[in-house]
Amino acid sequence: xxxxxxxxxxxxxxxxxxxxxxxxxxxxxxxxxxxxxxxxxxxxxxxxxxxxxxxxxxxxxxxxxxxxxxxxxxxxxxxxxxxxxxxxxxxxxxxxxxxxxxxxxxxxxxxxxxxxxxxxxxxxxxxxxxxxxxxxxxxxxxxxxxxxxxxxxxxxxxxxxxxxxxxxxxxxxxxxxxxxxxxxxxxxxxxxxxxxxxxxxxxxxxxxxxxxxxxxxxxxxxxxxxxxxxxxxxxxxxxxxxxxxxxxxxxxxxxxxxxxxxxxxxxxxxxxxxxxxxx
DNA sequence: GTCTATGTTTGCGG
DNA sequence: TCCGCAAACATAGA
Numbered sequence: 001x002x003x004x005x006x007x008x009x010x011x012x013x014x015x016x017x018x019x020x021x022x023x024x025x026x027x028x029x030x031x032x033x034x035x036x037x038x039x040x041x042x043x044x045x046x047x048x049x050x051x052x053x054x055x056x057x058x059x060x061x062x063x064x065x066x067x068x069x070x071x072x073x074x075x076x077x078x079x080x081x082x083x084x085x086x087x088x089x090x091x092x093x094x095x096x097x098x099x100x101x102x103x104x105x106x107x108x109x110x111x112x113x114x115x116x117x118x119x120x121x122x123x124x125x126x127x128x129x130x131x132x133x134x135x136x137x138x139x140x141x142x143x144x145x146x147x148x149x150x151x152x153x154x155x156x157x158x159x160x161x162x163x164x165x166x167x168x169x170x171x172x173x174x175x176x177x178x179x180x181x182x183x184x185x186x187x188x189x190x191x192x193x194x195x196x197x198x199x200x201x202x203x204x205x206x207x208x209x210x211x212x213x214x215x216x217x218x219x220x221x222x223x224x225x226x227x228x229x230x231x232x233x234x235x236x237x238x239x240x241x242x243x244x245x246x247x248x249x250x251x252x253x254x255x256x257x258x259x260x261x262x263x264x265x266x267x268x269x270x271x272x273x274x275x276x277x278x279x
Numbered sequence: 280g281t282c283t284a285t286g287t288t289t290g291c292g293g
Numbered sequence: 294t295c296c297g298c299a300a301a302c303a304t305a306g307a
Contacts, residue, residue, distance in 0.1 A: 001286030033301085060287080077287045079303080094303090113302045115287065154295065163288080171286050217286080222305055224285060243286090264297075266284080 001078045002060060004135070004168030005211030006226045006234065010082060011057045013229035017084055023051045023102040024066075031096035034109065036117040046070065046120055047099065059131045059167030063124045073119040073127045074109065080116025081227050083108045112223045131167040135204050140166075145204075146197035149189040156192075157185035158263035160204075169204070172217055172243045175268045176207040179242045185262045185269060187277040211236045219244065242268040 002010065014020075027047040029040040038046070050066040057063065064072035074080065083095070085106045091098065097109040097118060109118065119127045132148075133140045145166075152159055159165050160174045169177070178185055180203035183196065192200070211217060216234030218226045226234060241251050246259040250270035260267050 003286070006286085075287080077301095078285070111302095112304070113285090113287095115301060115303095117288095152294090158296085161287090173286095219286075220305085224304065226286070266286095 001170070001224070002076045002080075002216070002226055003170035003173050003211070004057075004060065004208055005173070005214075005236070006216035006228070007060050007062060007076065007168075008057050008212055009216040009228045009232075009234065010076070011055050011062055013232060014055050014062075014082065017229060019084075019101075019107065020052050020054050022105070024048060025100040025102045027097065027099045029097050030091070031111075031114060033114065034096040034111065034116060034118055037119050037121070043118070043120055047072065058124060058128045058134070059163055060170070061124070061128050061131075063128075069122070071119075071121050071124045071127075073121065073124060075117050075119075076111075077113070077115035077117070079113045079224055080109065080111040081231075082229050083110050083231075084229065130164050132163060132165045133167065135166055135168055135208060140201075142194075142198040142201040145201045146192070146194050149192050149197050149200075152189040154189055155185065155262060156183060156187045156189055157265070157267060159189050161263070161265065166204075168208070171265055171267075172240070173204075173207050173211060175243045176241060177203040179268075179270060179274060180207060182273050184274045184277050185260075185267050191277070210239055214239060242270060244268065 024047050027044045029035055032040045035043045052064050053067045054065040060075060062074045066072060085108055087104050094112045095108045095110050099107040121127050157174055160169050181199040214234055214236035216226055217236040218233040219237055242257050245257045247256050250257055250273060253272045255270055255272040257268055258271050
């Protein structure tokens, strides 16, 4: 289930497949709730005869830039993915939206759990305006993170998962970043020293860049796993230090990794490297 | 068959 | 502001 590195991988693969430059012949919606805005009929009508000029990402959103000017956005949520199909290929189970391109290919949005959403908007900010800073942007400095952390009393883990605080992190990369920076997920954000905030800043960028380099994290082989375009799998699984490694030795100190639940989310830590915060 | 967990997000009540 | 819970769904594994 895609976080920033996985979403960026999908964007990169769509670009590599030559989707930008293609015109849209038509769009057909098979599961109405997949279209968040506008209604499915208006969605299909507005997409027709536009050209995809570029594809980019903001947080976990994929942005298709269209001409005449319009933005098409997708959020993959848990199981959303894209498939490119030749004309005439029969629609498979869980293909909820088919965009026919004028080069004969079809861009299909496939989503087993049906949580993924598509949006049309005049500007991408209409949809992404609530998001916090991009962790890999130049503007996201250690100083800025320290200031944002100092203003919040929440537990670190739920705060880092909050897309309005910082965009793009999910369960995997938050656990990895906290392990990397030796911070406990229950630690209250405002108790971090500037040095610890700087360490967290470095860790966040490190784990995201590593995920990106490895084309994302694919954990198993079932429907619920991350696949990029054409079911391409990521290679980051073997680089994870704590996520879903309960009972296995910590790569740093060899103590067994523990699993706990924080903010209703499964969480993985090394109890030795990430000591419990003092109350 | 049954129960639980799942990498996301939103909305509600307190 | 913050927290816990439920819901949106389908599937895999125990």
